[in-house]
Amino acid sequence: MTRPAGASTAGTAGVPRSPSATGRNWRQVIRDQPLIPLIALLAVLVVVLEFASPGIVNANWLGTTLRSAIPLAILAACQTLAMLTGGIDLSVGAVASMAAYLIGTLSPSQGPLVAIVIAVAACAIAGLVNGVGIGVFKVHPLIMTLGMSLVVLGLMSVYQLAMVQQGVHIVDALRFVGSGISFGFLPNSLIVFVPIAVIIVVGLRRTGYGRLLFAIGDNPIAARLAGARVWQVHVALYMLSGILAAIAGMLLSGLNNTATVSLVEQQVLPSVAAAVIGGTSIMGGRGGYAGTIVGALILTVVTTLLNVLEMPEAVKQILFGVIIVVVAAAYTRVSGDS
Amino acid sequence: MTASSAALGSRRTVVTTALAFVRRNGWTVALVGLLVAFLAITKLLQPNYGPAGIQGLAISILPIGFAAVAQAIVVIAGGIDLSVGSIMALASVTSAVLMLNNDDLFGVGVVIFVLLLGLAVGAINGxxxxxxxxxxxVVTLAMSFVWAGAALLILNTPGGGAAPWLMAIISGPLGSPWLPKALIVLAVIVAVVWIPLRRSTFGLAMYAIGSSPLAALRSGVPMARSKIVAYALTGFFSALGGLALTATGGVGAPVPGSYTLQSVAAIVLGGVSLAGGRGGVVGPIIAVIILALVRTDLFFAGVDPNWSTAVQGAILIGVVTFGSLVAMRKVRA
Structure with a gap:
């Protein structure tokens, strides 16, 4: 799918239909630095928001926007990593909800620390099963993670019945990290998010594992022939995805001060959307996490904007869908791959 | 002597044809076996299970049956449609709103209108x-928001109504009490649309673009047109699923539910390859019935209904893993 850079520039130079030199440079900038137009789009949205409701853009707004964008960005990290290899992880909603609900029900009896360890371990196991199914048994990622989300949701519904009298207790620390805002504009969840983001962004570019993800997404057969142990990469990837989902689930339960077995389900499709808007190709091999973070911010600002404009839920959904199609189409157009 | 050898010969051809049929439709034959096994289990668990149970089953699978056929068509053509559930919701509310307090003839018009709407919506996706x-x-994921939003615009909460005749054509048996009308409706509609389609040039084109887009392009298959028509047909069957929702529930429901994901599960279980170009619509329909029977059996066995979701997921994973293991062994052999 990706062409060698030299060939593509030489090709465009010779093609008469490219209208002007500036037009070509535009495309090149967007192709090489997708972050620039994304941040521009984000800025435009913020300006529109300020016009729609003057005075809304302030320190407090920044804090709440970041606070709700962070769990989405972490879930979108799962999608970004999976999509780089040509996969997808639809089980993040069920897995993240599982983490939130397990901690909510186990912390009174086991103490918060043990509860968190159990929850993260459970999520890692769900990811391990995903990874084994996809990597070893070559099950299509869409089907594997979809089936896993059903299994997890079903098991949690059964568990919920056993726990129905106990009620849910949200650990204070999670509430502090998930919903607290310090200095008026810095959400406490940044403590968790910044290290994760740095590790993923740097890890994708600078580590062998990161390059393996791109290699497998670009051409799995070539990657295998070059000596990559593809199944091991998949197992590690989906376990990582499960652990990231667990972190997002914890933050969301702290943010919403509740934990249910379907707490995060609503965020699954937006997490895919954030990765797509951020420029990661669902076919694999192209993308990165920095774009995804901006994508999550864009979706959060759009949601705020639609709320401010008092759009009915229906119109919100329609616009949401249209935005995803338009952004994805714009990417395909400028990056030239189909 | 010659007569008996001729008889033997013809018997042998029958056997070989049957064997060839089984070999070619191995997955579907296995599914039928699984279906029979589950029916037997149901009968064992609940000796009273009879015509009433079968009719309830047929009515309950009607919407998801159409959804599975819809999904199967587009996946065979090398795509996937994550907006099937949303199109069903859109069709359901449109039909329910228009049919409420109107006469039968108008209701027929509504059905035709909704089916055309489904074709149009699917064509837009394509x-x-x-x-x-x-x-x-990505496109159909995004469009699932759009169509679900449109359904919410039409009807904010479940409401409207279904024409009495629409509910009548799917409830009750036809002839034998063992033959529920809902099953016949599903079989007849699918047969009338699918069989001519499968045998047409377009049917061939659909399988061709699904199994190898490049080869299809180089063989002169009209790629864009075939894909759009496949999506339109998916929209058409999704609209049928939406009509079935209205007819079985009596009202229109604007929320898509989990029909999209269930349809994907059913086609995979039904032997349609997600890579495209392989499978049919009979397997998915049998798979839908099996998945419904699993839920019934768990209920009869006294298992907490909450387990059924987990079991469905486990079956989905198990079947697909088994299928890919078989495929891998074939490649190695």
Whole structure:
């Protein structure tokens, strides 16, 4: 799918239909630095928001926007990593909800620390099963993670019945990290998010594992022939995805001060959307996490904007869908791959 | 002597043809076996299970049956449609709103209108996939928001009504009490649309673009048109699923529910390859019935209904893992 850079520039130079030199440079900038137009789009949205409701853009707004964008960005990290290899992880909603609900029900009896360890371990196991199914048994990622989300949701519904009298207790620390805002504009969840983001962004570019993800997404057969142990990469990837989902689930339960077995389900499709808007190709091999973070911010600002404009839920959904199609189409157009 | 050898010969051809049929439709035959096994289990668990149970089963699978056929068509053509559930919701509310307090003749018009709407909506999905060149999964994921939003615009909460005749054609048996009308409706509609389609040039084109787009392109298959028509047909069957929702529930429901994901599960279980170009619509329909029977059996066995979701997921994973293991062994052998 990706062409060698030299060939593509030489090709465009010779093609008469490219209208002007500036037009070509535009495309090149967007192709090489997708972050620039994304941040521009984000800025435009913020300006529109300020016009729609003057005075809304302030320190407090920044804090709440970041606070709700962070769990989405972490879930979108799962999608970004999976999509780089040509996969997808639809089980993040069920897995993240599982983490939130397990901690909510186990912390009174086991103490918060043990509860968190159990929850993260459970999520890692769900990811391990995903990874084994996809990597070893070559099950299509869409089907594997979809089936896993059903299994997890079903098991949690059964568990919920056993726990129905106990009620849910949200650990204070999670509430502090998930919903607290310090200095008026810095959400406490940044403590968790910044290290994760740095590790993923740097890890994708600078580590062998990161390059393996791109290699497998670009051409799995070539990657295998070059000596990559593809199944091991998949197992590690989906376990990582499960652990990231667990972190997002914890933050969301702290943010919403509740934990249910379907707490995060609503965020699954937006997490895919954030990765797509951020420029990661669902076919694999192209993308990165920095774009995804901006994508999550864009979706959060759009949601705020639609709320401010008092759009009915229906119109919100329609616009949401249209935005995803338009952004994805714009990417395909400028990056030239189909 | 010659007569008996001729008889033997013809018997042998019958056997070979049957064997060839089984070999070619191995997955479907296995599914039928699984279906029979589950029916037997149901009968064992609940000796009273009879015509009433079968009728309830047939009515309950009607919407998801159409959804599975819808999904199967587009996946065979090398795509995937994550907006099936949303189109069903859109069709359901449109039909329920228009049919409420109107006469039968108007109701017939409504059904035709909703089916045309489904074709149009599906064609829009297909056209977007073709024009934008964005992967099918992204386009239809985004369009699922759009169609679900449109359904919410039409009807905010479940409401409207179904024409009495629409509810009548799917409830009750026809002839034998063992033959529920809902099953016949499903079988007849699918047969009338699918069989001519499968045998037409377009049917061939659909399988061709699904199994190898490049080969299809070089063989002169009209790629864009075939893909758009496949999506339109998916929209058409999704609209049928939406009509079935209205007819079985009596009202229109604006929330898509989990029909999209269930349809994907059913086609995979039904032997349609997600890579495209392989499978049919009979397997998915049998798979839908099996999945419904599993839920019934768990209920009869006294298992907490909450387990059924987990079991469905486990079956989905198990079957697909088994299928890919078989495929891997074939490649090695």
């Amino acid at each position: 056209a977007l996939v073709v024009v934008t060149k964005v992967p099918d999964i």
